[in-house]
Amino acid sequence: MEYKYIDNKIIMSTFNSFDIEQILECGQCFRFEKLLEKHYQIIAHNRVLYIKQDISGKNEIEFYPCSKEDFENIWIDYFDLKRDYLKIKEILYANDIVMRDAIDFAPGIRILNQQPFETLISFIISQNNRIPQIKRVIKNISEKYGARIKDTDCFAFPTLSQLLRADIDGLMECRSGFRAKYIMDAVQKLNDESVNINAELSTYDLKRSLMQIKGVGTKVADCVLLFGFGRYEYFPTDVWVKRIMQHFYFNNVETPIADIHEFAFKRYGELAGFAQQYLFHYARQFPDTFLQ
DNA sequence: GCCCAGGTATAAA
């Protein structure tokens, strides 16, 4: 990975496994807006960042406005730029025909390292919901309870102490629906420390803690662990396989892979969920690779 | 109007 800093902008040479469209549109994060083809605005870490990936063959990605310090201290980690996805994909490619097609379909996906609290609330909102609506609710909550980001019209996602000022009615006004009570439960339990989700905990304990929050089940917990805590090593893969099989195929065991395959590739979001499942699966089989 | 959304809590079998 090579990059240079010019005029409050980072210009990075494109390298394997970085496609900003695939990264953002695959269902792992919600605070982004598409401006043009492979040109996005994201809000994270109290900052508004624009990412423009060259589509004319120059193999460059621009991040702006961005200081050298922010790039090195925040965005390298956020975009997981130090992990060797090429190596991971080689192993997946050699060992699974479905992951092979998933990689061919979207070779540029990376798993973002997002902020835990925001990730938790976001995936509580995600349940029984669609991405445009999830994005809308998160934006509403940010504008109502979060702080304005300096020199912009954008609002950061509220901190825990900022969300303590929220109530059910206020969250309903943000169109969060029946999830408002779950958000309140999360905020209260984290605040009075009846639930502890600090990064020191083992993945197992972290998952148990997360699931003490109302509205956090297996799916939400696993997404928070993966996207918010960078944990992928001990997931109950068999549960995921069963859930997927039950959800889409019930008891049809004749050609499940082909059917899953067809469904999974219809949209990025479905691919992402599917890829998550397989990442869990392979992460467990090849922990050394995933743990760098 | 009716159906549904990569979910979860709850009640009931």
Next chain:
DNA sequence: TTTATACATGGG
């Protein structure tokens, strides 16, 4: 332990 249903909201 497993299975059916409600849930707020908005879009097809």
